[in-house]
Amino acid sequence: MTHLGYLLVGWGVSLGVGVAYATSLILRGRRLSARVPADRRRWMTTDDA
Numbered sequence: 001m002t003h004l005g006y007l008l009v010g011w012g013v014s015l016g017v018g019v020a021y022a023t024s025l026i027l028r029g030r031r032l033s034a035r036v037p038a039d040r041r042r043w044m045t046t047d048d049a
Helices: 003-034
Strands: none
Touching: none
C-alpha cells in the first residue's frame, strides 16, 4: 500500500467513526428526550402557546 493509501484509509476510518458516534448521540438524545414528562421540558420544546 502506498503512503496515499494509508492516508486515505486513516481519514476514512476517522471520519466513519466520528459520523457513527455523532449519529449514536443524536439518536440517544431523541430517545431520552421522549421520556421527559411534558411539564419538565424546556420552553423551546413544549407545545404550549
